[in-house]
Amino acid sequence: MNGKQIIAKLKAAGWIMDRVNGSHHIMVKDGVAVPVPVHGGKDVGAGLLSTIARQTGVKLK
Numbered sequence: 001m002n003g004k005q006i007i008a009k010l011k012a013a014g015w016i017m018d019r020v021n022g023s024h025h026i027m028v029k030d031g032v033a034v035p036v037p038v039h040g041g042k043d044v045g046a047g048l049l050s051t052i053a054r055q056t057g058v059k060l061k
Contacts, residue, residue: 001049003038006060010036013058027056 003025007017010027018028024035034055037044044052053060 001060002041002043003036006036006044006049006052007038009058009060010034010056013056015056015058029056032056 007025007027011017013029015027015029015034018026018033020026021035023039024037027034027036032055034052036052037048049060
């Protein structure tokens with residue numbers, strides 16, 4: 001799963017893109033900010049994917 005796909009799932013779950021800092025898109029909801037790396041079509045690693053899922057509460061698989 002690449003960064004663009006992660007952002008699409010987070011937006012569907014109510015997360016809002018706050019800002020972009022380089023290749024990292026900062027998603028915000030209820031005062032919690034989570035960075036999502038977007039490196040073209042390159043997939044995000046399994047460890048980082050599970051960390052983003054845990055921080056956001058959105059199932060990413």
